[in-house]
Amino acid sequence: MSKVQESAGPVLAHLARLRAGKVEVHVKAMGSAPALRQPRFTIDGSKKFSKLIVYLKEALKLETIYVYCNDAFEPSPDERLSDLQKCFGSSGNKLNISYSGEQAFN
Template sequence: MARPYEPGPSTSLSTNTLSQTPSSPVPEEDDDSGAASPELPLTMSASVMLADLPRDATAALASVGGFPQEKVVVKFKPVGAAPSLAQELCKISATRKFEEVVRYLRRKLRCKDTDSVFLYVNSAFAPSLDEVVGNLHQCFKNGQDQLIVAYSMTPAFG
């Protein structure tokens, strides 16, 4: 919570307020500290509004949403009585959602609409269906730059 404004040594108040106005309560930078004291208040007129972002900030923000790889390698591992896949590796676009991985696996396993399939990343957690595959890959890839997805026909891993 901000403190109420109290005149200090940097401000001067006169008994005759009509002839003199108090100096601005905007903190001045000292050569010693390099930053203004957080206890001094800022007036609304002292705030700065940016009309646009600096060029380096714009470039940084533009690169944040991108993924270093266009496609991600996903390795499927069966758990329990789940059938094995003929091809355990597949590539999927980094911008796709995890539901695409589930749909792909269901198609490869030839699951019926009533069959359940449970998928886990690194045999640890079941990601949300709307999670982006590229984000999962960046956070949980293995040493071979693969996203490991374990699958089971019954719930596994608690």
């Protein structure tokens, strides 16, 4: 939507500031998916959602995983965790995440 023709420096610096800090992720298993030993943890807000998907896959040893935000939708893997937390997070820096081995919430 936007086109910046010169000196992107201040814009990129502002983006970095917006996304600085940690996001507190609260994770919940759905259906027959295994539970995570530590369902609350923090991740760098500048990281992409794909980072969380990969982490959950590895920690749970699942080949296929569907990861949802607010029990409603799957964020795109290239979305930033901080952007998601600011749009969809609840009190504090909390982001509510649920996952399943099968597709849910259609």
